[in-house]
Amino acid sequence: MADTELAATIKAALAAVEIPGGGDLSGYGGLSEIIVTPSAVAFAIAVAPGMEAAFGPAREQAQLAAQAVAGTRKVMVSLTSGKPPAGPKFSHGSPVPAGKQAVPGIKRIIAVGSGKGGVGKSTTAVNLALAFAAEGLRTGILDADLYGPSIPKLLGLEGRPAIREDGIFTPHSAFGLKAMSIGSMLNPDQAVVWRGPMATSALRQLLRETDWGDLDILVVDLPPGTGDIHISLFQQSEVDGVVIVSTPQELALIDAKKAIDMLRRMGVPLLGLIENMSYFIAPDTGTRYDIFGTGGAENAARSLDMPFLGAVPLVMSIRENSDIGQPPVVSAPNGSEAQAFRAIATKILAGLPALRG
Numbered sequence: 001m002a003d004t005e006l007a008a009t010i011k012a013a014l015a016a017v018e019i020p021g022g023g024d025l026s027g028y029g030g031l032s033e034i035i036v037t038p039s040a041v042a043f044a045i046a047v048a049p050g051m052e053a054a055f056g057p058a059r060e061q062a063q064l065a066a067q068a069v070a071g072t073r074k075v076m077v078s079l080t081s082g083k084p085p086a087g088p089k090f091s092h093g094s095p096v097p098a099g100k101q102a103v104p105g106i107k108r109i110i111a112v113g114s115g116k117g118g119v120g121k122s123t124t125a126v127n128l129a130l131a132f133a134a135e136g137l138r139t140g141i142l143d144a145d146l147y148g149p150s151i152p153k154l155l156g157l158e159g160r161p162a163i164r165e166d167g168i169f170t171p172h173s174a175f176g177l178k179a180m181s182i183g184s185m186l187n188p189d190q191a192v193v194w195r196g197p198m199a200t201s202a203l204r205q206l207l208r209e210t211d212w213g214d215l216d217i218l219v220v221d222l223p224p225g226t227g228d229i230h231i232s233l234f235q236q237s238e239v240d241g242v243v244i245v246s247t248p249q250e251l252a253l254i255d256a257k258k259a260i261d262m263l264r265r266m267g268v269p270l271l272g273l274i275e276n277m278s279y280f281i282a283p284d285t286g287t288r289y290d291i292f293g294t295g296g297a298e299n300a301a302r303s304l305d306m307p308f309l310g311a312v313p314l315v316m317s318i319r320e321n322s323d324i325g326q327p328p329v330v331s332a333p334n335g336s337e338a339q340a341f342r343a344i345a346t347k348i349l350a351g352l353p354a355l356r357g
């Protein structure tokens with residue numbers, strides 16, 4: 001069944017779920033969009049404060065009704081309370097929709113995603129965060145790639161984050177960034193097997209139970225693709241925008257397009273596409289080789305009607321310095337790699353709406 005068809009079938013099935021005060025869930029204004037991904041189905045029921053317990057049975061019935069038609073996909077139904085339901089979909093300038101909560105002290109959140117793994121998403125996230133800090137912004141980075149956390153290595157973080165007496169994490173400090181990663185809480189060789197609810201609750205804790213202080217911007221390094229973590233982050237938090245990293249190959253771009261399509265359907269603002277490992281600079285001669293052709297990601301961005309934010313070359317020094325926890329933006333701030341990341345960061349900042357509150 002196509003995703004849209006499945007969402008419609010689930011919505012129809014929710015007509016059998018009665019809600020407090022009369023009426024059925026299918027026609028209820030607080031029912032969110034039903035998000036269908038290859039492995040999951042998620043939606044939220046927004047209720048007025050104090051009505052959570054009354055809506056509990058409806059949530060359970062909704063879960064069963066959706067699971068009955070969702071096949072092997074995992075169904076996640078969350079009950080959220082806050083502002084009254086309904087109203088326009090999230091967009092800048094409009095109030096925060098029901099269920100989405102700003103993180104106190106953090107003015108802007110941008111997430112870095114990719115269609116497939118290994119395209120340099122985490123490297124980009126770290127260097128963009130450092131470039132924002134170099135612009136004078138108080139910046140944090142959150143490693144939400146719980147299945148393959150690489151921020152500790154990229155920033156050379158050592159040890160576990162301190163935990164205050166009230167259970168709140170104190171983030172690591174690295175090159176002027178505040179940084180949190182589940183990676184610093186695991187043994188180096190520990191295989192991470194997160195089941196969906198565990199992963200989403202771990203993300204919630206890392207984001208909301210960390211003493212970030214006052215930040216102008218928090219960069220979130222997402223897992224590749226789209227899954228539970230994305231759904232949970234975008235449903236629960238006000239994310240100002242997502243940048244997508246892709247390499248120029250056709251296959252990587254196809255995956256990037258799929259992720260972009262899914263994010264659009266979640267109503268997440270897309271800030272633009274970055275092409276990483278775009279071209280190769282020979283270390284001995286400095287000659288540029290367009291090994292994958294040119295303009296692939298730029299054309300893809302145009303066809304997707306989203307900004308192209310810039311290209312980062314494939315350079316040995318990026319890999320070498322990243323592997324030893326010395327990202328180019330701080331280890332060689334005047335080098336061409338650092339300049340490439342800084343130019344992209346400037347473009348992202350120019351495209352962001354004014355600071356919240």
Ligand SMILES: Nc1ncnc2c1ncn2[C@@H]1O[C@H](COP(=O)(O)OP(=O)(O)OP(=O)(O)O)[C@@H](O)[C@H]1O
Nearest residue numbers: 117118119120121122123277313314315318319322
């Ligand atoms: N522009 C670049 N030039 C050379 N090497 C790069 C470049 N960008 C990333 N790399 C290297 O490619 C590897 C993968 O990068 P990274 O971990 O950032 O990718 P990712 O997309 O976050 O991967 P994952 O799916 O594991 O999260 C790393 O070894 C990194 O140092």
